[in-house]
Amino acid sequence: MISVPLPLFLTGLAALFGALVLTRAWLAGPAKALFALLAALIMVETALVALRFAYDVQDVLVIQRLLPFWIGPLLYLGYVALSDRAGRLQPALLLHFGLAALATAIVAAWPEIRIVLDVMIGSSYALYALALLHIWRGGPDRLSQLGLAHVAFMRRMMLVGAGLLGLTLMMDTLIALDFARNEGANVGRLLSLASLMLIVILAGAALLSLRNPKTSQPTETPRDEDADLSRKAAAFLTDSRLFVDPQLSLTRLARRLGVTDRALSEAINRSTGKNVSQFINDFRVAEAARLLQETRDAVGAVGEAAGFLTRSNFYSEFNRVMGQSPGAYRKTAPTTGR
Structure with missing residues (x-):
């Protein structure tokens, strides 16, 4: 029986995500471009992970360590482009892409600093997950650039995105600890665990999609x-x-x-x-x-x-x-x- 490594399965999911993004007529402009770039980046990253861990191709290690710095910014900026801050998208792009480029340059120049690399990537995942949740907590009206019929769906996807960043942070931390203590002996099992947790997150997203929205309560005294x-x-x-x-x-x-x-x-x-x-x-x-x-x-x-x-x-x-x-x-x- 042919065994397909889990990362290649995720590559396929990323390709499907990219296709869905490109075919959504209502998702126009910068947001579509940012989400499409995110899908392409995840496709490349998961394919490199498969080459490294499933087929022991270590030559991809340097590139595979650099790409994660761009995942959080692309996801976050895609939602900024759909929000009430869309008018300030250009300076946000310069800031967040500049920070990602700086982190990439540091790691490319000193690839041997593994501990610092793990901390930097983990911090990126954590900060952008929190940034997404901050937009989500602002309520449906924060996504003011979307047609109102699509707001609920994109808010659910925002929670999924934040959850996936959190899951990736946790799994990267466990894999880093396994390399430090056991020279990566448990990486295969950790990747299997990640797949199960991914299923849980996606199931949660499906349940959220079935919930009826509740009426908001006034946050201040009406004037x-x-x-x-x-x-x-x-x-x-x-x-x-x-x-x-x-x-x-x-x-x-x-x-x-x-x-x-x-x-x-x-x-x-x-x-x-x-x-x-x-x-x-x-x-x-x-x-x-x-x-x-x-x-x-x-x-x-x-x-x-x-x-x-x-x-x-x-x-x-x-x-x-x-x-x-x-x-x-x-x-x-x-x-x-x-």
């Missing part, structure tokens, strides 16, 4: 101007019907209202207890409820017409607002045009 801006946003959405566009983003809505992303996000949160995605989806649910009463269109078609990108998101949000599924609502609601 009069918050209520005014929320009413202005509601009136604009009602008049323009922009909510039926599934690609509507926080940034786009804020620009139409002549305010900043942050001002709109905070006003809606403080005055309604909802994030912007839930606020807009309330209009979509109301539109879907109207269509369910007045037309004979299929439930899925109603969700699309109301601005929902996926059937699962439509069902989840309709149940959040109406307390029942679209099908159940159609059966009990009074008909006006059917």
Whole structure:
């Protein structure tokens, strides 16, 4: 039986990730480029790991030690490009890529400093995992450059990314200790353990995808101007019907209202207890409820017409607002045009 080393399996997963990134039309601009570069880097890194540990090709050791410095920055900057800090992406690129280049140069110049290398790589993984969690804790409205229909998915992927950085940090630490104490005698078992933990993280991501988003609670006492801006946003959405566009983003809505992303996000949160995605989806649910009463269109078609990108998101949000599924609502609601 042909045995495929685990790192080559991860190479295949990275290639799949890269293909998915490149085919997502809604993931445009710098973020797509950064995530595609990340996938390519992981493909090369895991292939080099396979050559080193599975086939004992030690000539790749120097390059294989240099690439990890770029994984965290690429993942983090990809999310910066999707966030409310996208306008400051260029200086962020210079800073983080500059630090990665400096670390790469140090290791390339003094490859024998193994302990320092392990500490530097581990620190990179830890710091960028924390940086991702910082963006995640800012809530859905931090990803203001995304269409609102894609925010929940990318937030789940952010948690997966932070978890994978943490897992890699732990496994690299254990492998470094094994080399120091046992000359790498247990590396094979450690890589197998890493694969099991990877499955756990991916399973956790799948479970997160099934959870319905909870309504945010106001973080501060609402002010009069918050209520005014929320009413202005509601009136604009009602008049323009922009909510039926599934690609509507926080940034786009804020620009139409002549305010900043942050001002709109905070006003809606403080005055309604909802994030912007839930606020807009309330209009979509109301539109879907109207269509369910007045037309004979299929439930899925109603969700699309109301601005929902996926059937699962439509069902989840309709149940959040109406307390029942679209099908159940159609059966009990009074008909006006059917």
